[in-house]
Amino acid sequence: MSDPERTVAIIGAGVAGLSQAIALKTKLGFHNFTIYEKGSEVGGVWRANTYPGCSSDIEIHFYSLSSDLYPYWNRSHGLQPEIQAYWINLSKKYNLYPHIAFNTKVLSAEWDDAKQRYTLVAEDVFSGKRMTSVAHVVISALGIMEIPKIPYEIPGVQKFKGASFHSAQWPGSIDLQNKRVAVIGNASSGAQFVPSISEDPSVEVINFIRTPTWFNTRPHIPYSDTDKWMFANIPLAMQLHRAWIMFRYDFPSLLPPSDKALKKQREAMTKYILDNIPSKYHAHMIPDHPPGCKRTVANSGFLDSLHRRNLSLNFDGIAEIMENGILTNTGEILPFDVIVYATGFIGERYPVHVRGLNAVTIQGYYDAHGGPTAYIGTAIPDIPNFYLLNGPNTGTRTSALFLAEVQIAYILQLIEPVLTGSVSSFTVKATPTDTYNAKLQERLSRSVHVHCSSWARANGTGKVFYPYPWAVTVWWWRLRKPIWAHYGAVGADKWMWAGRIKAVKKILKCSAILTLSWLYIRGSAQRILHDMVASDYLSKFALSL
Secondary structure, three states: OOOOOOOEEEEOOOHHHHHHHHHHHHHHOOOOEEEEOOOOOOOOHHHHOOOOOOEOOOOHHHHOOOOOOOOOOOEOOOEHHHHHHHHHHHHHHOOOHHHEEOOEEEEEEEEEOOOOEEEEEEEEOOOOOEEEEEEOEEEEOOOOOOOEOOOOOOOOHHHOOOEEEEHHHOOOOOOOOOOEEEEEOOOHHHHHHHHHHOOOOOOEEEEEOOOOOOEEEOOOOEOOHHHHHHHHHOOOHHHHHHHHHHHHHHHHHHOOOOHHHHHHHHHHHHHHHHHHOOHHHOOOOOOOOOOOOOOOEEEOOHHHHOOOOOEEEEOOOEEEEOOOEEEEOOOOEEEOOEEEEOOOEOOOOOOOEEEOHHHOEHHHHHHHOOOOOOEOOOEOOOOOOEEEOOOOOOEOOOOHHHHHHHHHHHHHHHHHHHHOOOOOEEEEOHHHHHHHHHHHHHHHHOOHHHHOOOOOEOOOOOOEOOEOOOOHHHHHHHOOOOOHHHEEEEOOHHHHHHHHHHHHHHHHHHHHHHHHHHHHHHHHHHHHHHHHHHOOHHHHHHHHO
16 A cells, blocks of 8 residues: 655656556556656657657557557557657546646756655746655656757857757748758658658758768558558457567567678668669768667668759768858858758756765766766666666667666566655665676677767767667566665665565465475375275285286
8 A cells, every 4th residue: 555645756758757657557556646747748759859750760569558559550650640649648548647747847856865755846947937846756757868969069050040940849830841951960860851841842951961870771561451450359469569579679689690690781781772872972871880880760761862853962061050051161151041950869968956865966976987877777876766767778779668668667666665655765776786887888898889979978988878788688687676685775674574574474385385285195195005905906916927
């Protein structure tokens, strides 16, 4: 039974935050929680990223909550409006809206060790009014795509007089018709919206590419009415389809490819790119770094769009952004009406001030360890009752949602004793955290991720803080249950004794069952032997010999 005075704060109403809230209700029967969301609707990245062509880059059935699979997706990779609608419907189904404080940004969370709880300060994004609340557990569901990165290192970024914005802040009112548009960046977002905005021949698009990226084919395959009917009506059809998707994604991680296989993969990806782009770009579009060093981009129309006359690529580099255009490193001035930054996100900064024991803050801990660091991407030493969803080194080529679901099940085991009042707080210890991260970084040092610079490496130190280097099945195994010795606990004596008593009872129960089984078997054997003697069976058998 949960203590009615215990509270939980969830920062962010994106996919992970909503999944955590659903689990609190369905798994623990706990309802005393608040979700703080700076936006005006749920969905996280699927609320914020409304640029044309925005879609999932993994198959949508593996990007659905395992407890709420949806049979009626229109195609293999969902579009942004469809995905956000799915999470809005789940929020209504589980009655989450009364728990959400919209347009509210959490500024800080500070631990009061005497009271064993956090004091949170949040701000209304419109009025600036600040409010204070308390929580015994705080769960961060901000993810790594929280802070859009604008390349202020380029001189003159703020001089441009036309419309300019990051792809994650796409203005709904923007009209690109008859405009000259500069797109800076060529990763996942840029590769999705460039084909969409260049469909209109009146829009002249120039895509500035500093470092080319690897592409693979990932066609968006429509689901037929028959497919949808099968998913909806045949038991286990969706589950098996989802499991097959996971297997295909995770199998390469279970059996790392040989050097020969990697060479063949690189050759195949090179051929794929060259076969699908104009010959004038052949010398520029093949990366120097190996596949997998940076995020591989799903080609959903970008390469084919390069054949359009109103779209061109520029590899000259940007020297300066001017009031009415861009000056390239070759000295050419190109006029533009609109600049769109497809330049990713700032992943190495934690955007909320969180202070735990001994004046330790999350960002201070990150800085002291050369970049984002956590115990299995979930907990941080000296920060009690605080858990990260999709924290450092939890990224894979499969699904952030699957990893988050595994984390949520793990976190529930840690917070249940706190919510029932059996324990005041858990804090992960420094030694197991350091040991885990040493193994993780050693594994990453032998991977392709160290062969290029990317947003997933900390500035200054080069520490790789995003990918998870093992298979997701390893992740599931590692987080199936907490190693309690890796945590320090406050007020856990009663809980620990209850656990020990429970364990002893289980042992006694098992011993009693084994003893009774043995006595039953022994008694049965004795009865059989007695019957055999009584029937003179043994005597007859002996004479027959």
